Amino acid sequence: MWFHRLVGHWARQIFSPSTQLKKKYEAFKMLLSHDKASHDLIAQLEDIYYNHRKVDLKALEHIYDRLSEHVGSIIDCLDRICPARYQHLNLYFKKLDSYARHLHNAAPAEQGPPWIVALDEIGDQHRELVGGKAYQLARAVSELEIPAPPGFVVTTNAFRAYLVHNGLHEEIDRRLARLDMDDRATLKETAEHLTARILAGTLPEEVERALLGTFRELQSKAREPFEVAVRSSAMAEDSELSFAGQYRTVLNVSESSLVDAYKQVIASKYSERALLYRIRCGLGDDETAMAALVLKMVKARSSGVIYTRNLEQATSETLSIHAVRGLGEILVAGRVSPDVLVMSRDPEPRLVDIRLGGQDREMVADPQGGTRTVAPPRDRLSSPCIDEAEAVQLAQWGLKLEGFYGGPLDIEWCLDQDGQPMLLQVRPLRLEPEARELPVCRLEDIPNRVLFTGGECASGGLAVGPVFRLERESDIDRVPEGAILVTRHTSPHYVQVMEQVAGVVTQVGSPAGHFASVAREFRIPVLVNTGDAAAALPNGAQVTLAADQRTIFAGRVSELQEQVCSRQDPIDDSPYLRKLRYLVNFVSPLNLTDPLSPAFAPGQCRSLHDILRFCHEKAVQEMFATGNRRFAGKRGAYRLVSSVPMLCYVLDVGNGMEPTPGKARGVPVENIFSIPFRALWQGLTHPDIHWSHVSHFNWADYDRIVMSGGIISADSAQFASYAVVSRDYLNLNLKFGYHFVILDSLCGESVKDNYILFRFTGGGADFYQRSLRAEFLRRVLDHFQFRVTVTGDLIDAQYQGAEAAAIEEKLEKLGRLLGATRLLDMRLKDASMVAGCVDEFMQGRYDFSLEDPADD
Template sequence: GQYRTILNVSKNDLLDSYKAVIASKYLPRALYYRISYGLLDTETPMAVAALEMIDSAVSGIVYTEDIEALDSNIMSIHSIWGLGELLVGGKISPDIINVKKNQTPKIIRRQIGKKSLKMVFSPENSTETIPVDDKKKGLHSLDDASALLLADWGMRLEKYFKEPQDIEWCMDSDGRLFLLQSRPLRLERPDTKPLECKFEDIENNIRVSGGEMACPGIGAGIVFRLDRESDLENLPEGAVLVARNASPNYVTVMNKLNAVVTDTGSTAGHFSSVAREFGVPTLVNTGVATTRLTHGNDVTVHADGRAVYDGIVQQMLESPCAQRDLLSDSPFVRKLKYVIDFISPLRLTDPQAESFVPEGSRSLHDIIRFVHEKAVQEMFHIGDKRIRKLGGAKKLISEIPMLFYVVDVGGGSRQNQAGKKAVMMDDILSIPMRAVFKGLTHPEISWAGFTHFDWAEYDKIAMSGGIISAESAMFASYAVLSHDYLNLNLRFGYHFVILDAICGNTAEDNYILFRFSGGGADMDKRMLRANFLSGILDRLGFKVNIINDLVDGELKGGEKKLIVEKLDIVGRLLGATRLMDMYLKDSKMVKNYVEEFMNGRYHFASVEM
């Protein structure tokens, strides 16, 4: 589950999809998994399996051995409506049928999951997730006859490979079953008789009861409730991760986790498999974890007992049933702890510091940080250095009192502009550009007053005795744009905004990079405005970094519609904050302004709060 799977690929997209799967060898989660097991790059050659796509009515997984009852001669069959990606991705709770592996298999238990969503084909050689019909939500997705046939196939595969199997399967709309793949079901078998730990005298309250044990053991720590995956970088050491689903992306923080509890998911999901390999006690499909476990509180997770207790229950942690970290004593980890000091520490944190130079690097992390920062700066300023040398720059006429030029590098404006020195906003076809200007021209934003250009540069020339028109392109804002790309450099008086965005049809390629700096007020007030911007960007899902009055925001991934919505709001934000550093007074005012903005107020100059 660490590499990419691409479904419903057309013949024309086959080569690009092949390359994308090959490239997924270097996804963060795949790299972390490989490195954690001490595997060299050359030891993990990459292959891509191309299978005929089946329009699945039902999909699922067979475990030929029940992970919750080893050696019980029971297998489990997991099933959901539609394609199987939601099951293996831990985003849905499946139906489960348990089968006794006799000469004639026998169904011994049925469990219906909460199958509120399903993934299906979309017309554009892709997939989409849609709600399950209300009538089907409470029905079992797999009939008994098909379950028994799958059980028979599973027993035969287990006998052939001489070990338990993890089998993916699907059923088409005609009721025909297909086996998609079969691989070893990795299970940690104890060397001795399994321990039976009972805790009948625990006085701590049980906060969560039920769910499925994806990995046995006991773990305790502070609750880290995950609202969005980008917050994983803030996860503290020794935390109990509480999340809505069991995403394979959580593998990148496995070394920090003492336990995991999720609302949805399945013991057959990819993350559950990884949790077992890393020995992290995991409870999935509780249905209530994110509502009953409070962020920041201490809890103890007893995965075998399917219970989460208030507080740190020391008696449990000291019991022989507490799960040991299977990797901590490995030779590789001991070696890694030695070399990590030359890789991980970060000293070059402030790009404005005198020590932020190549000679200041003391680790690989420092080198990467330095190179990344300089690359981003160069990308942001490439237009600033070269825009006046580019042919084809046209003045943009809009309802905003701003000196503005655009350079269309392909598909960003109507093609009948030859010979014209100016274009109207209606001529602009660039999706991200139109989204930003929609926000800038929101009816609630007032543009009365000064014309906005680079006042700081104009002042320098004027104060030195130079004579130059304020209409010079030297002081203008400008944009380099195409149909789905925008590099925007806005000069609002004494502060500057740089925005770089892609808004296309491929969600994982889309992004917004945002940088804001400067102002006409003193540093304290400029920093207040920076905190206001940070508060809004954080609410919008951006990863934000502030240094004095410099604000950097980053939003990665998202469907075109989402990126357009975010750019629209960013446009409103830019319009609302033009002179905000002049009248912000304190942090309380900043906090109130953030709430006002999120409630639809975009004009603050005359507002006292």
């Protein structure tokens, strides 16, 4: 392709130079347009990254896809401007692009069978099909022969097929790409819309047939009909990220309600709290495809959680069992305080300690379906809900599972009505770093009044902020930034404000609840089971929560904040920001800063920003160099008609002039509409510049032609100046005798794209005098705030990134400068004269052609 483009470029250059210039200018303008769009998109990514804004990875993917498309178009535009000169640049772009896309390019997701996998048939090959929860449970059952309720999994393939069947993929992607996590109203509207759309859908016929058929087959193997529990088992769930309490569990489901229960579970993937949690954890929507685990419903006598390690001291030789009567959902939802049995980690565990929770209600299966809450008999409140033998067996399970999985675990279990234990869930236990072997804060000598001491530390750390007492969950949107949230219990719904609260204090609850698990992942200090602590914490009062020490102080305790036990905000190291940082590193850094450096080359591009910088610089240089190349004739150009003795041809490449009708092919200067041309011309025709003493004739070319025996007309293109114009663009090749000027300027609405490039060389005097003239120009241009480089008698100057009015002002001054310097090299005799000429020019002298400045 590049070869054909190059051949075409050469052909137009030789046979139709005006057409070639127009095509080059069109490509240049298009490049600038893509460049502006690219920088806008980079700014969006940088705003998200540096301001820690939370957006879905779909939004990042959407922004990056547009950026990549623009950068690719810029490279194509550069190739049209100067074909084949930078043909390897596209290879470096594709390499960077492929690295950046690792962030969101997942393997193609399957949508075909299997729709169902039985729990006892799950193997390693099913991991992505059945999700984290089902996979971990199946491993424990098959490898360790620990009993669990019989069941099956509705696979992630079925979930994807559901979305396709109901035409939801594109809508979900579009909604997530526009989601602003800082706008609670938008988040709520998005969540409600997506969950409603999923709930309103229908299962593909083959999926529904497989689901109900497997349910009936499971029923046929039992001695009596039973209900099931339908639980989430998303990809990534129950891994290093728990997703604790973020998805829906539907209990006590009959066959008639099974399809609806399944839809409720998969719809919960798009609930407010699940969206917030997933995005905060840096996972994309595709990385959390939802499977559903369907288990025989156990109408539990007791339920609970085993933590195989002490939350606050991992080196402790104990584990803890948190137990409640009835179904465990009431425990993990943080609505009751459980019995806690502390067990030794011996081969034959023994009971070390027991703390009764005083459970005042329990959750049971409702005969009509679903669950209900009832008050337990009073005579049972004074005794633990599991006995010592049951606790020993559960502790043995915990140690066995921990040895198998190789790390601390959070294990959900239940006892059926006959006291037989069942395993429900296994996931890694998130401990604070190194099990919190941090230096202990010293509380002695702290002058602040202690408002409360007690409760249980569910997530350690130090928090300072105003108390906000949440009486109703419906008031969650009113929680202010940096508050200490004080509430009755630890609801999973509170994850919605996890990133804006400094800490949490609850009256009831347990370190074994779902909220506590998420708080430890987010490193939010949480104190639970504090009883009447709320009464000691006035709404709006500034307090300091030292969760590890189970103490709340009045006011800000600076002594604690300065101690090493104060934990820092971990947001800079969050999974979300790590992924975003990865993307930004391939997009944003600018390494190519010096166009004169040998390192300013395609092979040195390390980011898309580098490619943009390289393409923009080379495109501007190429347009500037247009003035250094001769037209092969005057085809397409019009002769400028003006009072200045200059043979100049003007080529319009876009609304830059209106030629005079007729055959003369002339254009009066007043018919030139190019903004930068008119600004320059205003300076060139300043009333104090006298053009009657100057001819346009180029003696250098004349000498060469005459010496070679040529005969040529004075109107020849060989002696002409040339201007390529559009409404906001000027490329000028200007000749004044022995002087040669190239000027390239863009003067439009985009401040970033506006520039002036200026080159001045040649002259009729000797090299020393030309060098003096170069020094004069350098000093004046420096006054005009140009960046100037001088090489011998060659001046290169540039002025960039200014409003159009400033560009026009500089061009007008350049016009005066060109008029003033046309014979200055012939007048300057020594270096001492330069400073005087600069001062005179800056004071308004624009013509040095009539008399020697030394005589003034």
